[in-house]
Amino acid sequence: xDTSNYFYDELKSLHQWHYEKCEGFRNIIDGLGWxxxxxxxxxxIFIHTGLFKTNKLISTNKDEREMILFLSSGTSSSSxxxxxxxxxxxxDQQRALKKIVLDDLDLNLLSRPNYYVIDRPYPxxxxxALDARYAAIRGFSSLGRGxxxxxxxxGDLNEEVLEELRCETKQVLAFGFTYTxxxxxxxxxxxxxxxxxxKNMVLLHGGGWKKLASYGIPNKEFNKIASSVIPxxxxxxxxxxxxxxxxxxxECNKGYLHTNQxxxxxxxxxxxxxxxxxxxxxxxxxxxxxKSYPGQSLLTEDIGICYGEDDCIxxxxxxxxxxxxxxxxxxxxxxxxxx
Numbered sequence: 001x002d003t004s005n006y007f008y009d010e011l012k013s014l015h016q017w018h019y020e021k022c023e024g025f026r027n028i029i030d031g032l033g034w035x036x037x038x039x040x041x042x043x044x045i046f047i048h049t050g051l052f053k054t055n056k057l058i059s060t061n062k063d064e065r066e067m068i069l070f071l072s073s074g075t076s077s078s079s080x081x082x083x084x085x086x087x088x089x090x091x092d093q094q095r096a097l098k099k100i101v102l103d104d105l106d107l108n109l110l111s112r113p114n115y116y117v118i119d120r121p122y123p124x125x126x127x128x129a130l131d132a133r134y135a136a137i138r139g140f141s142s143l144g145r146g147x148x149x150x151x152x153x154x155g156d157l158n159e160e161v162l163e164e165l166r167c168e169t170k171q172v173l174a175f176g177f178t179y180t181x182x183x184x185x186x187x188x189x190x191x192x193x194x195x196x197x198x199k200n201m202v203l204l205h206g207g208g209w210k211k212l213a214s215y216g217i218p219n220k221e222f223n224k225i226a227s228s229v230i231p232x233x234x235x236x237x238x239x240x241x242x243x244x245x246x247x248x249x250x251e252c253n254k255g256y257l258h259t260n261q262x263x264x265x266x267x268x269x270x271x272x273x274x275x276x277x278x279x280x281x282x283x284x285x286x287x288x289x290x291k292s293y294p295g296q297s298l299l300t301e302d303i304g305i306c307y308g309e310d311d312c313i314x315x316x317x318x319x320x321x322x323x324x325x326x327x328x329x330x331x332x333x334x335x336x337x338x339x
Contacts (some may be wrong), residue, residue, distance in 0.1 A: 007264065010011060010288045011042040011296065018294035019057035024051075025294040032248040043266060046284050046297040050244055052081035060292045062086055067292060069129040072242045073207075083243055093246025093289050094142060096262045101143055103260070104250040104316075105202050105236060108171055113202070115144025116165055118176030118185045120151045132242040133177065140204070140247065144173040155184055172201040178210030178237065182215070182222060189229045198233030206238040206248070213325065219255065243295040244287040249321075254313050256320035263287045265319060267306050268299070277308050280324065289316055301327045 015038045028047055029035050037045050051057065052072075058064070064084065072081035085093070102109055107314060122134040132139070141147050149166065152158045165172065176185065181203070189196070190204045212222075219237055226235040239257050240248035247263040259265060266274055267281040275281040283302040290296050303324045312320040 006287070007261075008042055011104055011286065012039060014291070015042055015045055015290065015297040017291065018059045018296065021061075022057055022294050023057070024055055024057045036321075043264075043286070043297075044220070046286075046299045047294065048299045049081065049241070049301065050085060052243055052293075052295075053079060056082065056084075057293050058084050059294055060086055061230065062292075063089050070130050070132060070135050070242050070245065072132045081243055083245075083295065084293050085245070085290075089290060089292040092291065094139065096246040096289055097139060097248065100144060100248060100250065100260055100262065101204075104252075105204070106234065107143065107173060107202055109143060111171070112143070112145040113171035113173040113200075114148070114168060115141055115162070116148045116150055116172060116174045117141075118150045118174060118181045118205075120153055121149045135242065135245070136177075137175065140173070140175045147195065150174075150176075150183055151180075157185070157188055162194075168197075168200065170200065174201055174203045176203075176205050177208045178205045178222065179211040181205045182212055182217060182225070185232050186222075186225050186229050190225065194229070196230045196233075198227075198230035201230060201233045202236060203233050203235045204250075205232065205235075206240060209323070209325070217250075223255075241285065241298075241300070243293075243298055244285060247287040252312060252314040252316050252320070256307065256312055257322065258312065258316050258320050259318040262289060265304070265306060265321060267304060267321075277306055280305050282327070283323070303327060 014082060018033070019029055019038065025047065029045065034045050067084045067086045068090065070083040070085060098109065107113055108194055117137050119137065122131065122137065148161050148164065150158055150161050191322070222335065223235050226233055237251040237257070238248045244263070249257040249259055249263060251257050264286040266284040267279060268284055269281050280303060283300045283304040284297065284299045285300055287295065304321050305324065306319050306321040309319045310317045
């Protein structure tokens, strides 16, 4: 699984690749004296996600025009991560996403379920950059057939599309961001007394928990509301980020997020020391997919708990964990300062 020799050998290779190809990454590693760790302790090498907001980190000689720029969510360009993905990285990310979804969810990808997006239509940027929100919508579209937006341009329920969803007889993949799914879809259906048939529906959602926290809706309550509005629906949360597209962690039927063959995570304290299973701390997220930018090992601003590995009561392998929230206006110093 994610702590096998294979996983760490792959992580070593990625570290070495980015060390040779990306000057910014190399400066950080050398500045911290971490270069010996590439071979001996690859899991202890990481950079802070905030670096992608302030620096152009690229690990390829290709012209930027040959790559797609992904922008994380944010209110201004200075608060958004800039991630440059080339064709090969995007292919690896898409293949991994399909494999993870196929392993974790009961979806028939051969016949391809009809794809519904619980969001408003998003036009592509004229600059060629993809907003994280629209990038995720487009990324998951490869798992389904067509794309139908359940909300209109104003964020209201699209009655015509909602009726299509109500009358579906094929398998359905519904995707959305947690906050939007709750506020603009589930809550509205609940208020209107509308129920949908979820017998053949998988509802995959992620992100937006920070906004949803103000409504006092934890994950268990979210699932309860979803089941009351869409009986028999398979509702699953996922954890992922634009800096590590493709290597998402999906919630199991017992409510835990799981790592897989493409990713891992480590919980650290404020001094960056590893914490034990069951202890709360800062999430370090590891992915084997980023090749055109050094996003393979990132110290995030998320707080989480990892409970164990390969012994979840659901039977799935991998580390299993919960994300509890975000650091409260705290600047994590260390690897960011060296740059």
